[in-house]
Amino acid sequence: MRIIVGEGSCGLAAGAGAVHTQLEALIAQDNPRGVQLGITGCIGMCFLEPIVDVYEDDGTLHRLVRVQAKDAQTIYDAVMGGNLELLGKLAITPEDEQFLSKQTRVALRNCGIIDPESIDDYLAHGGYQAITKILETGMSQEDVIQQIDVAGLRGRGGAGFSTAFKWRAARDSQGEQKYLICNADEGDPGAFMDRAVIEGDPHSLIEGMLIGAYSIGASEAIVYVRAEYPLAIIRLRKAIEDATARGYLGEHICGSDFSCTLRIKAGAGAFVCGEETALIESLEGKRGMPRLKPPFPAQAGYWLKPSNINNVETYANVAWIVSHGGEAFAAMGTENSKGTKVFALSGKIARGGLVEVPMGTTLREVIFDIGGGIRSGKEFKAVQLGGPSGGCVPASKLDTVIDYNELAATGAIMGSGGMVVMDETTCMVSMARFFLDFTAKESCGKCVHCRLGTKRMLEILDRIVAGKGEQGDIEKLEDLCYAIKDGALCGLGQTAPNPVLTTIRYFRDELEAHIDEHRCPAGECRDLISYSIDKTVCVGCTACARQCPVGAISGERKSPHEIDPALCIKCGNCKTACRFGAVKVA
Amino acid sequence: MRTLAPVDLSLIEPALDAYADIPGSLITILQETQETYGYLPMSVMEHIAERTHTPIATIVGVATFYAQFRLEPVGKHLIMLCQGTACHVNGSQLISAAVTDELGIEDGQTTEDGLFSLKHVACLGCCSLSPVMMIDDRTYGSLTPDKARKILRELAAEDGEGDEAK
Numbered sequence: 001m002r003i004i005v006g007e008g009s010c011g012l013a014a015g016a017g018a019v020h021t022q023l024e025a026l027i028a029q030d031n032p033r034g035v036q037l038g039i040t041g042c043i044g045m046c047f048l049e050p051i052v053d054v055y056e057d058d059g060t061l062h063r064l065v066r067v068q069a070k071d072a073q074t075i076y077d078a079v080m081g082g083n084l085e086l087l088g089k090l091a092i093t094p095e096d097e098q099f100l101s102k103q104t105r106v107a108l109r110n111c112g113i114i115d116p117e118s119i120d121d122y123l124a125h126g127g128y129q130a131i132t133k134i135l136e137t138g139m140s141q142e143d144v145i146q147q148i149d150v151a152g153l154r155g156r157g158g159a160g161f162s163t164a165f166k167w168r169a170a171r172d173s174q175g176e177q178k179y180l181i182c183n184a185d186e187g188d189p190g191a192f193m194d195r196a197v198i199e200g201d202p203h204s205l206i207e208g209m210l211i212g213a214y215s216i217g218a219s220e221a222i223v224y225v226r227a228e229y230p231l232a233i234i235r236l237r238k239a240i241e242d243a244t245a246r247g248y249l250g251e252h253i254c255g256s257d258f259s260c261t262l263r264i265k266a267g268a269g270a271f272v273c274g275e276e277t278a279l280i281e282s283l284e285g286k287r288g289m290p291r292l293k294p295p296f297p298a299q300a301g302y303w304l305k306p307s308n309i310n311n312v313e314t315y316a317n318v319a320w321i322v323s324h325g326g327e328a329f330a331a332m333g334t335e336n337s338k339g340t341k342v343f344a345l346s347g348k349i350a351r352g353g354l355v356e357v358p359m360g361t362t363l364r365e366v367i368f369d370i371g372g373g374i375r376s377g378k379e380f381k382a383v384q385l386g387g388p389s390g391g392c393v394p395a396s397k398l399d400t401v402i403d404y405n406e407l408a409a410t411g412a413i414m415g416s417g418g419m420v421v422m423d424e425t426t427c428m429v430s431m432a433r434f435f436l437d438f439t440a441k442e443s444c445g446k447c448v449h450c451r452l453g454t455k456r457m458l459e460i461l462d463r464i465v466a467g468k469g470e471q472g473d474i475e476k477l478e479d480l481c482y483a484i485k486d487g488a489l490c491g492l493g494q495t496a497p498n499p500v501l502t503t504i505r506y507f508r509d510e511l512e513a514h515i516d517e518h519r520c521p522a523g524e525c526r527d528l529i530s531y532s533i534d535k536t537v538c539v540g541c542t543a544c545a546r547q548c549p550v551g552a553i554s555g556e557r558k559s560p561h562e563i564d565p566a567l568c569i570k571c572g573n574c575k576t577a578c579r580f581g582a583v584k585v586a
Numbered sequence: 587m588r589t590l591a592p593v594d595l596s597l598i599e600p601a602l603d604a605y606a607d608i609p610g611s612l613i614t615i616l617q618e619t620q621e622t623y624g625y626l627p628m629s630v631m632e633h634i635a636e637r638t639h640t641p642i643a644t645i646v647g648v649a650t651f652y653a654q655f656r657l658e659p660v661g662k663h664l665i666m667l668c669q670g671t672a673c674h675v676n677g678s679q680l681i682s683a684a685v686t687d688e689l690g691i692e693d694g695q696t697t698e699d700g701l702f703s704l705k706h707v708a709c710l711g712c713c714s715l716s717p718v719m720m721i722d723d724r725t726y727g728s729l730t731p732d733k734a735r736k737i738l739r740e741l742a743a744e745d746g747e748g749d750e751a752k
């Protein structure tokens with residue numbers, strides 16, 4: 001029997017480490033049934049973490065959820081006593097199981113199943129067979145690229161460019177030394193797909209990169225990982241060591257003429273470094289400022305040598321495509337968007353986590369059927385796709401299918417996979433301001449349109465959320481949006497206006513309420529709301545008064561309380577503290 | 587303000603020996619420097635400039651470009667408070683107000699006693715547990731203002747005990 005603890009970053013944050021320690025201590029004391037304790041990465045059901053999987057010898061799985069350290073004894077007793085019924089109260093509900101059953105997993109095929117720190121486990125799940133097949137059967141570079149082409153694989157980092165096209169360009173580029181780079185910068189705040197792949201299945205990234213390196217003729221590969229992902233770096237480092245020790249990396253891989261090394265470069269915290277040419281500058285140890293294209297990296301990239309850059313998820317699909325054939329991948333999806341796509345579902349969603357679905361699935365299916373809709377019974381308002389480069393899609397567009405072109409038609413983008421769901425209490429103007437604040441701070445400053453343009457837009461949005469909006473502000477924003485889109489040097493600036501444009505397009509009424517009536521319909525913008533206590537609901541428990549940092553709440557115990565608007569700083573502590581819903585925002 | 591201990595330049599020599607001659611290693615060297623000293627002391631950056639034959643302006647230019655680098659020492663515990671999209675939607679402003687109120691510091695500052703430094707970051711990649719903060723490589727999820735205060739008090743109390751034991 002095996003007990004497997006889910007130890008991705010999210011599992012660990014929820015307390016998986018303590019669960020593991022407890023189980024380990026119990027098993028170390030006495031292990032009459034020879035139970036093995038192991039770990040795995042993120043299965044994607046972050047809302048149920050910590051998750052513990054108990055596998056019987058015949059493979060039957062008992063999935064236990066929201067496990068706490070104190071439950072370790074129960075699990076131990078059940079497993080050692082052969083009385084698995086005992087696990088019932090920890091078992092996942094059939095409803096929550098739907099989260100997984102409606103997905104199709106290609107890029108995440110091993111995540112949450114294998115032990116990410118064991119190359120043997122990866123090998124036992126068909127790992128390194130694709131690269132072995134290529135090298136042993138003597139597939140040519142073109143044979144491999146042809147499979148990727150047939151698969152119709154497009155870049156998962158956001159832009160959706162044809163992977164086969166990029167690989168051919170890099171292969172055809174003249175040069176002794178070529179580089180293959182993986183973009184694991186994952187800068188979109190609200191996205192964690194790449195982290196999960198590296199933490200949960202680092203070898204499939206390595207294998208995908210090896211296949212890429214073989215196809216373009218690169219002998220050196222580099223993964224540029226975000227500094228905020230310490231666990232991903234640790235697991236990837238171990239995977240590289242193990243793969244090197246087994247001859248899957250280094251000289252004469254699998255006894256062939258193909259040699260390739262792989263190393264990690266930790267980023268240092270700059271969103272713009274997710275842009276490929278800025279990433280290259282950063283790899284060279286410089287300030288991460290984008291280069292003018294052309295030349296494209298395929299012609300002159302890292303150290304001005306031919307280079308190919310792909311996203312983590314793009315590479316994670318590659319070994320699967322080579323093993324199963326391009327047609328199998330292309331059989332999923334729509335006319336121009338093939339295969340599956342991973343999304344990081346978060347925000348006001350009931351079941352948040354990682355979701356992989358075939359292209360062509362509707363947003364509604366992802367958010368409602370898999371994600372379970374909005375938690376706490378509120379109304380769905382919008383879903384944000386593509387982060388700072390994307391936009392908010394409203395309820396009326398929920399039947400849009402996941403497809404590069406269809407999503408672009410809504411004004412948002414496919415993006416890298418961030419899907420942040422918002423309900424009626426989220427202010428869309430404040431959301432637009434949030435993204436502009438982000439891009440203005442992250443603008444590298446190289447081009448004027450982005451450096452100053454985002455700042456001017458932020459100033460206008462700052463005024464609007466403060467209730468100081470003026471007539472003509474929306475038009476001014478629109479002018480700035482188009483000017484920045486046309487003038488900015490790189491994708492950061494060119495797409496920075498998208499969150500504002502989609503807000504104007506779908507939530508103009510909310511913008512107008514802020515500007516014309518100095519009112520925030522969602523009740524979020526601090527300068528436009530006031531807090532009060534409904535005397536008919538308040539029971540006088542004093543919870544709110546105790547939480548108020550400025551002493552603005554008065555009242556006797558067991559009688560209704562009152563907020564002094566002159567003192568109130570609108571921090572919202574009272575509303576969070578009240579268990580009776582007596583604190584009102586207007 | 588706390589006084590800064592004089593900086594021992596020899597601590598960075600192993601990293602310089604390993605990387606000074608490899609082109610493109612400046613960020614790695616600065617990361618090692620920060621790992622060693624907790625921040626990037628000016629005297630060390632000057633030393634790196636000399637050893638790598640790089641203008642000091644280039645080094646400071648890189649150091650100030652990336653959010654990871656600090657030019658001043660940080661407190662014993664570094665709080666990274668997520669201000670990413672998911673955390674924003676789930677009320678990170680309330681957490682940030684609670685932390686600021688509890689410790690009396692804003693983004694980028696360190697408490698008088700040198701125990702805590704606060705830094706706002708964009709997304710720690712644990713969005714489904716938002717709002718989230720990370721303190722010294724440990725992630726805390728599903729925060730409420732109260733829970734955040736409690737975590738900070740517990741950490742401060744642990745440190746108090748440690749000091750007494752000495």
Ligand SMILES: Cc1cc2nc3c(=O)[nH]c(=O)nc-3n(C[C@H](O)[C@H](O)[C@H](O)COP(=O)(O)O)c2cc1C
Pocket residue numbers: 154155156157158159160161163183184185186187188271272273274275276277309310311312314416490491492
């Ligand atoms: C501002 C900006 C940020 C980006 N951030 C990322 C990122 O974090 N991860 C990523 O894979 N691609 C990112 N990209 C896209 C890359 O420039 C590049 O298109 C991508 O890595 C190519 O890989 P793909 O073809 O596999 O998608 C970003 C682009 C821009 C303009």
Ligand code: FES
Pocket residue numbers: 189190191668669670671672673674708709710711712713714716717718
């Ligand atoms: S938005 Fe806070 S962890 Fe991602």
